[in-house]
Amino acid sequence: MVEPVLLWRRLVGAQVRSQLQYRTSFLLDLFGSFLISFIDFLAVLVIFHNVPQLGVWSVREVALLYALSSISFALTDLLIGHLDQFPQKIRDGNFDILLVRPRGSLFQVVASDFQLRRLGKAMQGVLVLVYALAALHLHWTVGRVAMLVVMIPAGVVIFASVWVIGACLAFWTTDGGEFTNAFTYGGNFMAQYPIDVYASWLRRFLCYLVPLGFVCYFPALYLLGKHDPLGLPRFLQFASPVVAVIAAAVAGTIWRGAVRHYRSAGG
């Protein structure tokens, strides 16, 4: 269990070191994505100040949801965001190289093409979180702190699973990129807002099929001590880690099946 993590660190570390060689361009990139995040943050503030209420959710509560989802998403993006270049690897046949090495192919894809500058994107979520926590005056219990600590990695795993499943499309079609993006970036957008504001078919889709409700909505209900406006069972509020494990298992299985359809490229 530990050894793959060490190897991941080594592989990613080597890439980060080589990216840091071009220090100026790296810092500019980082600053650029930070700046975009900050403008995003200002835009969110403007919206929150003009919309007093979203269903039963106060603006501050929505801000918390938004922040937590953004952080999970930005971390996912940092860890596996390079997956959106994966279709290119499939098309030009460079995935071959990974398959002749004695490691899981998904692991190797995730550990290659790491881009540290994506870290800048996480800033926006952190800023909104600071704003939301300052405005909400939550009463911090051990349970709530634990929930906050657990829900972020669980959210990352759920997002990542959706991305991986989307990336599997590349094994069949060479132009599924946009479709996949609808799930990944669109998924983030969906998870940022309370799911009870969506139409019921969409809500069901988000709860059970693409389990984005477990990234934020259910854990946030617990954090805020709110009654579920949908009246769903209370255990769902604690189910995120389990859902994350199931999602990861499903994604792993689909990936393994998909790799068998890899066609490589002539050469």
Add this chain to the structure above:
Amino acid sequence: MIEVEHLTKEFVVRRGRLRRERHVVEAVRDISFHVERGELLGYLGPNGAGKSTTIKMLTGILVPSGGRVTVAGLDPSKRRVELAKRIGAMFGQRVQLWWDLPLIDSFELLRHIYRVPADRYRTSLQRFRTVLDLDPFLHTPVRQLSLGQRIRGELTAAMLHEPELLFLDEPTIGLDVVAKQRVRDFLVEINRERGVTVLLTTHDLGDIERLCERLLVIDRGSLIWDGRIGELKERYGRDRLLIVDLERPVPPLEVAGAVVERVDGPRQWLRFRGPAADLTARVAAATRLVDLQIAEPDIEEIVRRIYAGER
């Protein structure tokens, strides 16, 4: 070491922008062969014959459409990870080294990917540094290496974990004479000294002639030759060429027992089989000879004949 039984690979390709017709390409069609431990085997065939596709099935990259493959006792596509520890692979057209890192860093990463113990890594790297003369560019980023330098790096990368079996897809592509020789020497060394089984594809017949005892030839997906190079020469190379210089240009000669293959001014190439003396006499009787020489077909000529579908 390698057992291939009725191996087939089909690709479904879609053609046309709008109607997208399905079209099946049979890249490899019902081929069978066995390779013993310690062999150094050449795999030859014209462009698009199916060489790379075969290697990809042997290494577990592609799942066969039909037939059976066993490599080192394992089914490559089902036991890919296990197999990968025991084989090395190098594809001349792909880069497996880390593009932005110094060469030595790639080796270091591969050592961890393959879980090679530190002391074994040191001795084996030391050996490659000497044999392939890596020292001058060991600390240069891969993207700054010349092709020949990079290929030497790639070979090292494929061999660092000391595999029993090595697959090389066009390892000498684009190399100059000196670099080619170095790679060939290296392959002979690992095969003779270390008993590594090597299967290599190439379009360079020099590689085949210097390195391989046994040759597989594939054409349009089907295996058309499997045997020793000597036998191949005997089978396809019995014909020799009589090259005659005549006094002046004449139409292709018509003599019994030979066919004119080429005419260039007063010089003509006659392909024949059997003793040369009779034929020479017949030619001399037919026209005025200035000079003549007899050429044995070289491997290049033989392969040209095989590709042309002659028997």
